[in-house]
Amino acid sequence: MTLERRAAGGGEGRGSTRQVRRLAKPVPDGQEGINLQNEEDEMNTRLRGTIVLALAVLVIPGVLHAQEALQPGDSIGSMSLRSGGAAGPPLWAFCSPAFLGAGVTTTECTVPPLPEVAIGHGCFFADEVLRDAGWPLHRWEMYLDGQQVDLDAFGTYDEDLPQTGLPGHDPGAEVITKLRSWDVVLVNPTAGAHTLRSVARFEEPMNSGFLTFEPGTYELVVNFAVLAPPLPQTGSPAPTGALPLWLGAGGLLALVVGLGLRSGARRAR
Numbered sequence: 001m002t003l004e005r006r007a008a009g010g011g012e013g014r015g016s017t018r019q020v021r022r023l024a025k026p027v028p029d030g031q032e033g034i035n036l037q038n039e040e041d042e043m044n045t046r047l048r049g050t051i052v053l054a055l056a057v058l059v060i061p062g063v064l065h066a067q068e069a070l071q072p073g074d075s076i077g078s079m080s081l082r083s084g085g086a087a088g089p090p091l092w093a094f095c096s097p098a099f100l101g102a103g104v105t106t107t108e109c110t111v112p113p114l115p116e117v118a119i120g121h122g123c124f125f126a127d128e129v130l131r132d133a134g135w136p137l138h139r140w141e142m143y144l145d146g147q148q149v150d151l152d153a154f155g156t157y158d159e160d161l162p163q164t165g166l167p168g169h170d171p172g173a174e175v176i177t178k179l180r181s182w183d184v185v186l187v188n189p190t191a192g193a194h195t196l197r198s199v200a201r202f203e204e205p206m207n208s209g210f211l212t213f214e215p216g217t218y219e220l221v222v223n224f225a226v227l228a229p230p231l232p233q234t235g236s237p238a239p240t241g242a243l244p245l246w247l248g249a250g251g252l253l254a255l256v257v258g259l260g261l262r263s264g265a266r267r268a269r
Contacts, residue, residue, distance in 0.1 A: 069150035076145055079190055083183040085118035086157045091186075091196070095222050097121065099200070102216035109222065113229040117189055119144065120154070121198040121220070122181030124161050126209020131158070131178045137206045138213070140182065143197040149184060157183045167210050177210075191228035197221050 072082050091097075095109035111117065121142065125131040135156075142149040161179040165171050198220045206213045 069148040069153075070144070071150045071153040076147060077190060078188060080187045081144075081149070081154075082116075082185050082187055083154045085120050085181065085183045085185050086159055088116050088118045088185055089114060090118040091222070091224065095224055097220070099218040099220055102214065102218055104219045104221060106221045106223070109224050111189065111224050111226045113191065113227055114189065116185050116187045118181075118184065119186050119196055120151075120156075120182030120184040121200075122156070122179055123200075123208060124163065124177040124179040124210075126177065128178050130207065130209045131180055134206045134208060135180055137204055138200050138202045141197075141199040141201075142182065142184065143195075143199075144186070145194055151182050151184070154182060154184045156180050189226045191226050193223065193225050195221065195223050 070076070070081055074081055091111065094111045096107045099105055119142075121140070123131075123134070123138075125134055140151055142151055157180075159179045159181070161177045162174050163177050164174050166173075166175050166177075169175055200213075200218045202213050202215050202218070204215055
């Protein structure tokens, strides 16, 4: 391609014409194919991004649902959760409920075969005024077999709890304390190993009337094993209605002992 431009001066004289030759750049061999390949790669990248975004929209809600805290009526395998813990035998009849101090306390215990067991933790106070003032000063979390429990959905219950050996009282003197506990019941606890984590976070000192909890995080890890129900002996008579079918002699003995220890075992709740 040739362009003509009239020179403004110089050695070429007025009115002379300078020819400037401008050559178009040729496309190197194979460059056109490379450009097409780049466009195709860009389209594939956009398509993959669209697919990933669509999958995220479909999958993420399901993952979030799977991670939601357990509420009344929810199940863990064949077990389920409900409220009504004041009426049933507590886990703390068989396992220590005591926080030894700020940090993590771990305990192990064995639980007889029972149709249900109350697993909610709590605190006891010297009177109702201290209970109402102290309870809001700490926040609770609870996890059963690795899944968080929505404690607010279950609520709490209040109960008078006889205790002995409390600070400021004779060791044998029985004192009626004011308990507040999370109202969580485990229904049909399956035989085998389970883990219950209770976490209490104190933002400021809390006075129960017997001792003061300093600010910090208190965590109790209870590794409890539920025993399998005894197998019926061959040729033994069928159980009568005098005992529940789930109990058996061994379970009855354990339950009686456990309920007998309920007052002492729940001292630190």
